[in-house]
Amino acid sequence: MTIDIPEDVALRLEELAEQHDADPGDLLRDMIERYAKERLGDDERWATLADLARHAKEMNMASPEPVNTAKRSREILNTEYADYLKSRIDP
Numbered sequence: 001m002t003i004d005i006p007e008d009v010a011l012r013l014e015e016l017a018e019q020h021d022a023d024p025g026d027l028l029r030d031m032i033e034r035y036a037k038e039r040l041g042d043d044e045r046w047a048t049l050a051d052l053a054r055h056a057k058e059m060n061m062a063s064p065e066p067v068n069t070a071k072r073s074r075e076i077l078n079t080e081y082a083d084y085l086k087s088r089i090d091p
Contacts, residue, residue, distance in 0.1 A: 013027065
């Protein structure tokens with residue numbers, strides 16, 4: 001995606017990134033998150049997948065190995081989903 005921003009803003013972002021030894025994209029992401037927290041508060045913004053992944057890592061819930069749920073989808077449907085449906089039907 002490309003976003004047109006004024007040249008002076010782009011130069012300032014690059015300058016700040018160099019000062020903090022950071023990638024301009026990471027710096028901009030941090031600025032946007034801080035802005036959203038200040039303006040919207042934590043309770044009023046939607047969580048992104050990146051937010052969920054970050055929180056999972058912070059809570060030590062992240063898997064050390066990549067997890068391919070799609071690859072196991074048939075197995076999950078056959079073993080877990082049927083039990084879930086049955087528990088919802090039975091009183």
